[in-house]
Amino acid sequence: MTSRHFRRELLDGLRAILPLVLAALPIGFVFGTVAAGNGLSPLETVLMSALVFAGGSQFVAMDLWTHPASWSALGFAALLVNLRHILMGASLARSLGLFRRWQTVPALLVMADENWALAEARARRQPLSPAFYLGLALPFYCGWVLASLGGSLFGALLGDVAVYGLDFAFPAVFIVLLMGFWKGADTGRVLAASAVAALTVHSLVPGAWYIAAGALAGLVAALLSPVRQEVAA
Amino acid sequence: MTLDPATLAAILAMMAATVFTRLIGALLVSRFTLSPRLERALTAVPPAVLMAVVTPTAIATGPAETIACLVAALAALRLPLLPAAGAGVVTVALLRAAGL
Numbered sequence: 448m449t450s451r452h453f454r455r456e457l458l459d460g461l462r463a464i465l466p467l468v469l470a471a472l473p474i475g476f477v478f479g480t481v482a483a484g485n486g487l488s489p490l491e492t493v494l495m496s497a498l499v500f501a502g503g504s505q506f507v508a509m510d511l512w513t514h515p516a517s518w519s520a521l522g523f524a525a526l527l528v529n530l531r532h533i534l535m536g537a538s539l540a541r542s543l544g545l546f547r548r549w550q551t552v553p554a555l556l557v558m559a560d561e562n563w564a565l566a567e568a569r570a571r572r573q574p575l576s577p578a579f580y581l582g583l584a585l586p587f588y589c590g591w592v593l594a595s596l597g598g599s600l601f602g603a604l605l606g607d608v609a610v611y612g613l614d615f616a617f618p619a620v621f622i623v624l625l626m627g628f629w630k631g632a633d634t635g636r637v638l639a640a641s642a643v644a645a646l647t648v649h650s651l652v653p654g655a656w657y658i659a660a661g662a663l664a665g666l667v668a669a670l671l672s673p674v675r676q677e678v679a680a
Numbered sequence: 681m682t683l684d685p686a687t688l689a690a691i692l693a694m695m696a697a698t699v700f701t702r703l704i705g706a707l708l709v710s711r712f713t714l715s716p717r718l719e720r721a722l723t724a725v726p727p728a729v730l731m732a733v734v735t736p737t738a739i740a741t742g743p744a745e746t747i748a749c750l751v752a753a754l755a756a757l758r759l760p761l762l763p764a765a766g767a768g769v770v771t772v773a774l775l776r777a778a779g780l
């Protein structure tokens with residue numbers, strides 16, 4: 448890959464992730480604020496954001512936090528909340544053909560819903576380059592870690608982010624990306640299964656279980672959907 | 681700058697869990713040959729995850745969020761990512777300001 452090509456791919460990635468980084472900043476800030484409220488020091492907050500780097504499970508951890516912290520309960524909760532990563536990683540792995548062996552593991556370790564979704568959307572149109580993925584993942588990772596530090600230090604100053612609609616940035620982006628995945632009735636079945644499972648689990652079980660439930664239901668729906676059209680119900 | 685041992689242990693346990701979930705799917709896929717059926721089913725994962733993430737917001741949060749989700753979806757038919765998502769954010773902010 449030429450350096451010009453590298454730079455262009457990197458910039459493409461940066462441009463794609465920038466709005467999501469901006470949307471993640473207030474959420475990271477809120478996380479830092481909540482963590483400070485739970486008695487985590489700025490160092491502990493930054494360590495968690497840098498090493499765990501998973502917003503969903505970090506917020507769940509804040510819900511479950513005890514004094515002293517229970518590593519088994521929190522580790523298990525993180526495992527459950529991030530079960531969707533298994534399917535996401537399996538799906539993304541098929542688009543990592545341009546990645547060298549040493550690049551795939553760090554790429555997967557910084558996989559988050561946001562950069563994963565953009566990478567999958569890119570891979571539908573053209574081969575996914577390591578430079579593009581770096582452009583997605585690096586600012587998102589740094590933004591998340593720095594925003595949690597900011598929240599930990601200055602959290603008390605922040606008002607309610609819901610007032611500005613910023614909390615809605617993630618669902619809005621996900622819906623737009625989702626529309627790009629539409630490929631007819633098969634997609635419809637997958638989405639219906641995912642929505643029903645997610646809604647059911649969301650109303651019955653606290654925490655982020657509903658995401659894994661929806662992902663699994665969508666996978667099952669796709670597995671069950673007829674390969675031959677004449678079998679269609 | 682304090683670092684409580686129990687907190688550090690919890691952070692490391694959470695890290696171990698997320699490292700496992702992030703790597704194991706790709707590892708399994710690279711080790712085993714997938715049947716065409718499973719291969720096809722895996723392509724359903726991205727839309728299924730996105731749908732699961734947005735469904736509670738779209739259906740079970742409030743009228744402002746439901747309407748804004750529809751606006752974002754319709755805008756996505758015509759507009760690129762940023763303006764389409766922006767239309768959803770502006771919609772939700774306006775509707776909330778209007779008391780919905």
